[in-house]
Amino acid sequence: MDYDRIYIRDLHLRTIIGINPDERKNKQDIHLNITLFTDTKTAAESDNISDTANYKEIKQNIIRLVESSSYNLLETLAEETARVCLQSPHVKKTTVCIDKPGALRFAKSVAVEITRPR
DSSP states (O other): OOOEEEEEEEEEEEEEEOSSHHHHHSOEEEEEEEEEEEOOHHHHHHOOGGGSOOHHHHHHHHHHHHHHOEESOHHHHHHHHHHHHHTSTTOOEEEEEEEEETSSTTSSEEEEEEEEEO
C-alpha cells in the first residue's frame, strides 16, 4: 500500500551516544529526520487531530527518549526512535535517519537510516 507521509525534519537534540570514553560522559549533537507513513484522508475530511498521527506528541516522545538515553550505537537509538513512532496507532511505517555531526574526521557527519513497518 502507498501511504501518505508526515515529515519531522531537522530535529536537533543532544544525547550521550558513542563508544569512546569522552562520548560516554559528554552529550553530543544529533540531528533526526523522521518520516511517518500514514493515511491522512480521514483526518483531511474530519479536520480532527484524533484521525491522524499527532506529530507534536510523537516529537515530544522522541525528545524524552533521546535526551534521557545513553546508547553506544546510532543503530540502537534509531531502532528505539522507530519504536516510539510506531506506538502511534496511525503510523503504519516509519523511516528514521539520525546524523551524528563530527563523528568522523574529514566528514560532515555519519548517519544511520532505518525503515520499520508496524
